[in-house]
Amino acid sequence: MNPDNPKMGFFETIANIDRRVIFLFIGFAVIIPVLLSFSCTEEATPIVQAVYDEIESLPEGSKVLISFDYGPSTVPEVQPMIDALLRHSCEKNLKMYMMALWGTGHNLISESMQDIIEKEFPHKIYGVDYVNLGYKAGNQGLINVILTDMKKMYTTDARGSEIDAVPMMVDIRNLKSFDLILSMGGGFPGIKEWVLFGGDPGNIPVAGGATAVSAPLLYPYYPRQLLGLLGGIKGAAEYESALIKGYPKFKTHSHPAIDMMGPQTVAHIVIVFFIVIGNITFFIGRKREEGEKREGGVIK
Amino acid sequence: MRKDLVWLFAGILFFGLLYLLNWGVKAISTDLLVWIGAFLTLAILSFLYQDNAFYKFAEHLFVGVSAAYWMCMGFWNTLVPNLIAKLHPPIVKGVLPAIAEKPPEYWYIIPAALGIMFLMRLSPKAPWISRWALAFIVGTTTGLNLVRYLRSDFLGQIKSTLIPVIVVENGSLSVGGSFSNIVIVVGVLCGLIYFFFSKEHKGLFGVASRVGIYILMITFGASFGYTVMARISLLVGRMRFLLGDWMGLLQ
Amino acid sequence: MRRQIPVVITFIVGSVLIISVFIPHKPFGQLGENFSVYFDIIAVFAFILGAGNLLRVHGNRIYKKHKDWPYSVVTVAGFTVMMIAGLFKIGGSPGITGDLTEPGSMFEDLYMYVFTPLMATMFALLAFYVASASHRAFRAKNKEATVLLLAAFVILLGRTPFGVELTSWLPDPLSFLEIPNLASWIMSVPNMAGQRAIMVGIALGVIAMALRVILGVERTYLGADSE
Amino acid sequence: MIRFKIRLALILISASVLLLFGYISSPGQELEAPPEPLPAPPTNVVISDDPNDDGHTTIVSWQLSRDDGAGLNNVMAYEIFRSTSPEGEFLQVGVMGKGLDSYIDRGEKEKTRNGEPNPRYIGAGIDYYYKMRAKSTTGTYSEFSELVVGQAKNNWYHTGKTNIMIAVLIFSGLVIYFITAAKRGKELYVRPIAGIDAVDESIGRATEMGRPILFVLGTGTAADLATIAGYTILARVAKMTADYQTKVLVPVNEPVMLAVAQETVKSAYMEAGRPDMYDEQNIFYVTAMQFPFVAAVCGLMIREQTATNFYMGIFHAESLILAETGAITGAIQISGTDQLAQLPFFIAATDYTLIGEELYAASGYLSKEALLLGPVKAQDYAKVILLTLLGLAVITWSFGWGFFKSLISTIS
Incomplete structure (x- = not known):
């Protein structure tokens, strides 16, 4: 707002709207639907369905490597995917090997194990049905190493037991021992590194979940190098819906992604609204400017 | 300054009202740790209005804690199991009993030496030695990256672009499919032409380069638009924490 | 001479790693792995340098009573507490045998209750900035900006039920113009083409840069010839 | 003209080497048999x-x-x-x-x-x-x-990697050829890059306003090639700020990067003949984690009122936080990254953006050193080979001739 200009009309005011007003709108667009628990339903798109179908088609006892490549900041987006994938894997009796390329992923593994596996599937045995391999530094270098030799890096599991004392680790030699790699996160290091350094050279199927930011740049790898992808909270909501469709008993479990779609949609509309307003005022402003130029008889 | 206070007051009033309306649903948190989390959350959010003492406090705390976090992670997860335990296993007996029994692997002396070389930077006498370690790091990354990018991002992407521009479906020509494939092929080619550096973008070449820049703009616009939703979900997570865990306004 | 040795080291290490990709024979096959492990170990040593610098900068501010010096005390205190909690694994299993991030340990608690809210909120700021940036940048100022705007707009609309409703009245033969279909076409066709062009370009840039470094043409990273 | 022929020959040679590796066939599989109680062994x-x-x-x-x-x-x-x-x-x-x-x-x-x-x-x-x-x-x-x-x-x-070996050889050959050509004093044209042309002006503006310049090398590691490209741009910017006597602030998020950034700026100041102006305190380590680093850099922008912000290197989610905070302070912002996901945000929120390969080319362009421009030329030639092969393959394939298609499939 410019108080020096008395001729400033409604459109100029809006055109030069203070960013803090936009911030306020966004804040309310999120707060109000959250308070009112407003939500929408989802249908799985092919790229999400592909992941679901892959897990659905794995025989019992197949080995799935789940890499927790994210941090607390992306928990709201990625955790719902992990929860749904873990539930699905437990239901299918797959062996789950959990590791992290991100230092921050370390804690998230323990949390996910507690919240999903231990709580909802208490008959699953640590070391037989699932194992926490913890975090190791090295980014793509780590993938590079475990592609040929897993136990070179993982001499113990995250609980400190020697790796060969963990029953489900005995017949694991390297990445090629796994039937599916799921990389969750989508940042660096993440799905791209798993595809380039693990999946491609080792010819192992890779799928995963990514924040919506990183999802578009993983599209070029789909479907040849990446068999499927959950993109952002929408992807997670779609997976949750697919899971509920396949196993209706999960309806009573938490489905945070589906819940989250409400506030997102509202905030989305607010942003679209501001873009429209921005353009309308921009054009009106330009028209007026042109008019003024003509009146003054000077062409700048 | 007055205006700020009015806003603050309005905010408190708004949430107070919400709180009153939902009274009896659930009480505000009594957990000190949740209060700390809420305080820090609000301190960062306050930066949206302007820089202030709360933000500065949160920022400085964040920096200090994270620097130490990373060091501890590096120490316990890399240095201890991957260096100390390799050079002298018995030393980690109290920490990683499983590894302590293994024979030492002396070639880990090399990275240790390189690490110490790097720290020579701090020495007044021979800081230049640190460049040897640096040269090693750079050489490693460079060598690894060269082949990787060549294989996956260069050769891999080219292969993916190899698609027919005339698509036949169920024995008849698919106009939509052919059009899409033409757009992909032309898009990739023109996009690459935009990245030509040693030739002036004039004439036909200039036209292709213009098409290339439009393709890039579509890419950027689309990726931006696609991402917006995710960015909001992060805020939803925080608001749930504030409204639910802290204020107890959510069921 | 002091400048030559590092260049030679980079050359040897870089080219050996490139060559080793093609030689499975010992010891080449494992060089890539081993060197990556080295890298991590050196990086941990480097953290000592970083922490030293951090403490020096903030120590200096406190000492010189710089304008914001009390905040520097916060940084130093935060660092010290977290460091002690982590190195001695305070509050975890007896001694230092437990996992660094064991539930209930001080390190884990600090992480959960101080670190997590800060990190997540910092990230959440993006929700606001994405709105202000799109308001400011998505304007039809010129042709490029218009294309940017249109692509973004269609995708944004395609992700809301509002956008779905907007064009659902279109007859079947024109269904490809419905916003969700248009949005997914943009994502998988022109967007993909653009991504590929950029990716191939970047790959070429990376490779050329790598060769510049290995051949010793590019040596800015080694700094000056200070004696 | 002779040079043109050499180039043509070079392309032809490269293409024909690629052709040599045109065919490799794949094995098939078989099954069959009558019933029995226990399965038969393989x-x-x-x-x-x-x-x-x-x-x-x-x-x-x-x-x-x-x-x-x-x-x-x-x-x-x-x-x-x-x-x-x-x-x-x-x-x-x-x-x-x-x-x-x-x-x-x-x-x-x-x-x-x-x-x-x-x-x-x-x-x-x-x-x-x-x-x-x-x-x-x-x-x-x-x-x-x-x-x-x-x-x-x-x-x-490793028999499976012949294609990569050939690609490495061709590309290295091109790079070495153009570097030697450059050494012989050959003039190399490089098209203007808007973001780079704006560097001088933006530093001048900061000087006029008497405000510092901010240079962020990103949140990658010190040895990532995008970060290395960032150092070369930093070297150039630092040299100019030494001439103009403007302060340049370089917060870094990786200790190794700290060492390199300090060396880079120091040598730039020495080259400019102003070693006295160099203040090590202006290049400092913040923390190795992305968000605390960004929190601190944003605070720095607001408190120091930086007039020009450079973001060169690898960036992640923080790109937009940095760019929007910079926009609030009214700084001129020049960004460059090879991170695809962040390019849209930089394009939207900063004044100039070096898109991917431009970042790598820029470091050569800035120095105007023939040696560094040589590889840029090589990049273009690699593109020519690629465009030709890809164009030929797609067109001939559509007309039913699969030779180039199988050629490319084999090499990639």
Whole structure:
């Protein structure tokens, strides 16, 4: 707002709207639907369905490597995917090997194990049905190493037991021992590194979940190098819906992604609204400017 | 300054009202740790209005804690199991009993030496030695990256672009499919032409380069638009924490 | 001479790693792995340098009573507490045998209750900035900006039920113009083409840069010839 | 004209080398058989060396059991056993699902484990005995297949990577050729890059306003190539700020990067003849984590009121936080990254953006050093080869001629 200009009309005011007003709108667009628990339903798109179908088609006892490549900041987006994938894997009796390329992923593994596996599937045995391999530094270098030799890096599991004392680790030699790699996160290091350094050279199927930011740049790898992808909270909501469709008993479990779609949609509309307003005022402003130029008889 | 206070007051009033309306649903948190989390959350959010003492406090705390976090992670997860335990296993007996029994692997002396070389930077006498370690790091990354990018991002992407521009479906020509494939092929080619550096973008070449820049703009616009939703979900997570865990306004 | 040795080291290490990709024979096959492990170990040593610098900068501010010096005390205190909690694994299993991030340990608690809210909120700021940036940048100022705007707009609309409703009245033969279909076409066709062009370009840039470094043409990273 | 011919020849040679590697065929598979109570064992087990490893791997291949997918159709899996002697103890080394006809037996590389011989060890030049059996869906087993023997070898050349080797050779050849051409004093044209042309002006503006300049090298590692490109731009910017006597602030998020950034700025100041102006305190480490780093940099922008912000290197989610905070302070912002995901945000929120390859080219462009421009030329030639091949392949393929298509499929 410019108080020096008395001729400033409604459109100029809006055109030069203070960013803090936009911030306020966004804040309310999120707060109000959250308070009112407003939500929408989802249908799985092919790229999400592909992941679901892959897990659905794995025989019992197949080995799935789940890499927790994210941090607390992306928990709201990625955790719902992990929860749904873990539930699905437990239901299918797959062996789950959990590791992290991100230092921050370390804690998230323990949390996910507690919240999903231990709580909802208490008959699953640590070391037989699932194992926490913890975090190791090295980014793509780590993938590079475990592609040929897993136990070179993982001499113990995250609980400190020697790796060969963990029953489900005995017949694991390297990445090629796994039937599916799921990389969750989508940042660096993440799905791209798993595809380039693990999946491609080792010819192992890779799928995963990514924040919506990183999802578009993983599209070029789909479907040849990446068999499927959950993109952002929408992807997670779609997976949750697919899971509920396949196993209706999960309806009573938490489905945070589906819940989250409400506030997102509202905030989305607010942003679209501001873009429209921005353009309308921009054009009106330009028209007026042109008019003024003509009146003054000077062409700048 | 007055205006700020009015806003603050309005905010408190708004949430107070919400709180009153939902009274009896659930009480505000009594957990000190949740209060700390809420305080820090609000301190960062306050930066949206302007820089202030709360933000500065949160920022400085964040920096200090994270620097130490990373060091501890590096120490316990890399240095201890991957260096100390390799050079002298018995030393980690109290920490990683499983590894302590293994024979030492002396070639880990090399990275240790390189690490110490790097720290020579701090020495007044021979800081230049640190460049040897640096040269090693750079050489490693460079060598690894060269082949990787060549294989996956260069050769891999080219292969993916190899698609027919005339698509036949169920024995008849698919106009939509052919059009899409033409757009992909032309898009990739023109996009690459935009990245030509040693030739002036004039004439036909200039036209292709213009098409290339439009393709890039579509890419950027689309990726931006696609991402917006995710960015909001992060805020939803925080608001749930504030409204639910802290204020107890959510069921 | 002091400048030559590092260049030679980079050359040897870089080219050996490139060559080793093609030689499975010992010891080449494992060089890539081993060197990556080295890298991590050196990086941990480097953290000592970083922490030293951090403490020096903030120590200096406190000492010189710089304008914001009390905040520097916060940084130093935060660092010290977290460091002690982590190195001695305070509050975890007896001694230092437990996992660094064991539930209930001080390190884990600090992480959960101080670190997590800060990190997540910092990230959440993006929700606001994405709105202000799109308001400011998505304007039809010129042709490029218009294309940017249109692509973004269609995708944004395609992700809301509002956008779905907007064009659902279109007859079947024109269904490809419905916003969700248009949005997914943009994502998988022109967007993909653009991504590929950029990716191939970047790959070429990376490779050329790598060769510049290995051949010793590019040596800015080694700094000056200070004696 | 002669130069043109050399170039043409170069392209032709490269293309024809690529052509040489045009054909490689792939093996097929077979099945068939009548019913029986227990599944039949797999037959024709063959042990061969993995031609592309260092002598710790063998490849076991077999003909499917008659009851796999046909006959009794009750095979669920195949179990593979190995021993160092025909009478010795056999170790189950792998299980493969039905329908699969080979197994890569990757042995462990350590001869001993915990002081005892490691049964999972495979070494080069040692005889290994293998036998196999099929497991039925009901959990019963077939008889063992005949005992076979084989060895692993320590190989010198990875046959599967010839294409990459050729690509490396061609590209390195181009780079070296253009570097030597540049050394001979050849003039190289480089098209203008808007973001780089704005550097001088933006530094001038900061000087006029008497405000500092901010240079962020991103949140990658010190040795990432985008970060290295960032150093070269930093060197240039630092040199100019030394001339203009403007302060440049460089917060970094990685200790190794700190060392390099300090060296870079210091040498730029020395080159500009102003070593006295160099203040090490202006290049400082914040923390190795992305968000605390960004929190601090944003605070810095607001408090120091930086007039020009450079973001050069690898960026992640923080890109937009930085760029929007910078926009609030009214700074001129020039960004450059090779991170695809962040480019849209930089394009939207900063004044100039070096898109991917432009970042790499810029470091050559800025220095105007012929040596650094040479590789840029090589990049363009690689693109010419690529565009030609890809264009030819797609067009000829559409007309039913698959030669170029199979050529490209083979090389990539």
